[in-house]
Amino acid sequence: MKTANPLTRTLMIAFASAGLALSVPAVAQEVDADAAKLLFKQNECGKCHHPSQNKKGPSLKRTAKEYKGKANAEQEIMKHLTTPKKVKLDDGSEEDHKIVDSKDQKALVNLAKWILSH
Numbered sequence: 001m002k003t004a005n006p007l008t009r010t011l012m013i014a015f016a017s018a019g020l021a022l023s024v025p026a027v028a029q030e031v032d033a034d035a036a037k038l039l040f041k042q043n044e045c046g047k048c049h050h051p052s053q054n055k056k057g058p059s060l061k062r063t064a065k066e067y068k069g070k071a072n073a074e075q076e077i078m079k080h081l082t083t084p085k086k087v088k089l090d091d092g093s094e095e096d097h098k099i100v101d102s103k104d105q106k107a108l109v110n111l112a113k114w115i116l117s118h
């Protein structure tokens with residue numbers, strides 16, 4: 001078979017790359033760990049939650065593990081971040097769980113994803 005002429009080759013490459021670009025699925029939003037950590041810090045969540053050690057509240061690792069594989073994990077965490085509810089501290093006392101002081105849906109989703117990534 002004769003080799004394709006330069007123009008045909010260029011066109012073939014162009015179509016091939018276009019096809020590739022179209023077939024790549026929309027990439028899921030990456031977790032912005034720095035933004036999540038900042039929000040976590042600003043809201044003093046770290047007083048009770050440590051990445052790997054249980055403090056007054058469960059460690060982020062424990063929470064992530066608990067939700068692992070659950071389809072609605074992100075929504076559940078979001079709900080927890082945005083609706084006040086009473087929680088039992090490890091010393092048995094009760095307290096209103098702090099809600100994140102942000103109405104930025106994207107930032108909240110990012111925080112939820114970050115928590116679940118532990």
Ligand code: HEC
Pocket residue numbers: 040043044045046047048049056057058063066076077080081086087088089090095097098099100101115
């Ligand atoms: C006064 C201590 C305290 C502070 C401050 C606190 N939490 Fe908690 N948190 C807890 C306790 C205790 C639990 C476990 C309660 C339960 O499972 O009912 C908990 C549970 C959670 C869970 C797991 C929910 C679940 O359904 O398993 C998440 C996620 C969470 N907190 C995030 C946060 C974030 C984000 C902040 C900052 C806005 C925060 N917490 C601030 C004490 C605290």
